Amino acid sequence: MKQNIRLIDIFGTDLFxxxxxxxxxxxxxxxxxxxxxxxxxxxxxxxxFTDELFNIIDANGDKTFNFLNCNETTKAMLxxxxxxxxxxxxxxxxxxxxxxxxxxxxxxxxxxAQ
Amino acid sequence: xxxxxxHIPNVREDERIGSSFNHLIRVVEETIHxxxxxxxxxxxxxxxxxxxxxxxxIFKCQSEKEIRCENISLPMQSYLNNIFFDRTLxxxxxxxETAEMVMEQYAEKSYVPLCSxxxxxxxxxxxxxxxRDIIVRQTKSTKISTPISYFLGELIDNIYxxxxxxxxxxxxxxxxxxGCIDLCIADTGITIFRSYEKAGLFQAEIGQDExxxxxxxxxxxxxxxxxxxxxxxxxxxxxxxxxVEGLGGSFFMISGGAFHRYExxxxxxxxxxxxxxxxxxxxxxxxxxxxxxxxxxYINYLE
Numbered sequence: 001m002k003q004n005i006r007l008i009d010i011f012g013t014d015l016f017x018x019x020x021x022x023x024x025x026x027x028x029x030x031x032x033x034x035x036x037x038x039x040x041x042x043x044x045x046x047x048x049f050t051d052e053l054f055n056i057i058d059a060n061g062d063k064t065f066n067f068l069n070c071n072e073t074t075k076a077m078l079x080x081x082x083x084x085x086x087x088x089x090x091x092x093x094x095x096x097x098x099x100x101x102x103x104x105x106x107x108x109x110x111x112x113a114q
Numbered sequence: 115x116x117x118x119x120x121h122i123p124n125v126r127e128d129e130r131i132g133s134s135f136n137h138l139i140r141v142v143e144e145t146i147h148x149x150x151x152x153x154x155x156x157x158x159x160x161x162x163x164x165x166x167x168x169x170x171x172i173f174k175c176q177s178e179k180e181i182r183c184e185n186i187s188l189p190m191q192s193y194l195n196n197i198f199f200d201r202t203l204x205x206x207x208x209x210x211e212t213a214e215m216v217m218e219q220y221a222e223k224s225y226v227p228l229c230s231x232x233x234x235x236x237x238x239x240x241x242x243x244x245x246r247d248i249i250v251r252q253t254k255s256t257k258i259s260t261p262i263s264y265f266l267g268e269l270i271d272n273i274y275x276x277x278x279x280x281x282x283x284x285x286x287x288x289x290x291x292x293g294c295i296d297l298c299i300a301d302t303g304i305t306i307f308r309s310y311e312k313a314g315l316f317q318a319e320i321g322q323d324e325x326x327x328x329x330x331x332x333x334x335x336x337x338x339x340x341x342x343x344x345x346x347x348x349x350x351x352x353x354x355x356x357x358v359e360g361l362g363g364s365f366f367m368i369s370g371g372a373f374h375r376y377e378x379x380x381x382x383x384x385x386x387x388x389x390x391x392x393x394x395x396x397x398x399x400x401x402x403x404x405x406x407x408x409x410x411x412y413i414n415y416l417e
Contacts, residue, residue, distance in 0.1 A: 016242050017271045018275060043263075046267030047416070073412065076413040076416055084417055096382045098329070098384050098385075098386075099384070099386070100385070101389070103389065104139060104143065107385070107390075112133075
């Protein structure tokens with residue numbers, strides 16, 4: 001059985017939170033073997049929503065999921081999150097300085113000097 | 115007992131995040147340690163930097179101390195009333211259409227008033243989108259729409275997922291002369307340090323060092339990762355990279371007894387201040403330039 005879910009009808013144009021993505025799980029029909037997620041009209045999808053979406057897909061491993069009508073940013077988000085879940089993250093951030101101030105004067109002197 | 119009179123400084127729009135924070139610490143500390151009721155004296159105030167004003171308002175809202183504001187000039191009083199300094203504009207289970215209607219009036223202003231929104235509210239996603247649209251209309255800069263969506267989406271979701279705060283707070287001020295938006299997102303929850311402590315994660319690295327907990331969160335070490343893969347924890351780190359490296363903006367975060375500052379001019383540090391200061395929750399300040407660099411592409415910052 002095929003199921004088509006138009007995300008805009010459930011969530012509106014912007015997909016921000018993990019909690020919203022979790023709501024999607026309840027919308028998936030138990031005996032569907034193919035689920036099309038239709039992104040028509042979706043303006044923005046956050047990384048958190050996308051990651052949770054993949055958790056739902058993983059939890060429904062007996063079904064095939066297809067993505068329809070993705071705009072450029074949605075497509076890019078799906079791709080980067082999907083890839084990011086497959087390997088360990090390389091942080092690669094510049095090493096920051098760590099300070100400890102014991103009183104307000106030390107902090108004030110530090111902030112003024114900057 | 116006479117009320118304690120605390121001087122509120124004039125914090126100009128051209129002051130940097132560090133000096134606004136400096137003023138804030140003094141006022142908060144003097145207020146907390148006052149033995150009696152408190153009067154905040156605004157006699158010298160003609161302007162209040164958004165990064166001083168928003169945390170001050172949030173502090174006042176949650177303070178158990180009786181705080182009275184005095185000697186406020188008429189224009190300043192009018193501004194404080196307009197931004198809901200004394201009480202916040204609260205959204206609780208508001209329908210999307212209602213929230214849109216309430217917020218519509220701010221499309222013609224330069225600010226989004228100090229809003230509080232319930233973390234149990236099913237419409238908090240819609241609220242983020244409404245605020246984004248208002249900011250885009252205020253600044254007439256459609257290019258910042260997607261980065262702002264990213265910042266609001268991830269940072270509000272972090273409050274919901276990690277802070278245990280009943281409410282989130284948001285304030286924004288468009289500074290036309292500076293060509294930027296000052297955006298404040300905050301909660302009054304358990305702090306980042308406590309969140310790691312409660313999850314029992316990274317305790318060997320963090321110990322009792324709150325600045326180390328901030329560094330962990332900023333480097334994307336989530337308390338809720340999947341076994342075998344790091345799929346979470348990107349919200350803060352990607353927002354920061356996009357803001358500072360991509361847009362040339364500034365990032366500031368304080369949580370409990372530590373703060374973090376990251377700016378384009380190679381300022382990148384964490385500081386522990388718990389011996390003399392504690393912020394009840396987590397507060398994030400973003401300075402977002404509205405003129406995006408020509409080579410900025412949102413997609414390049416996704417990871």
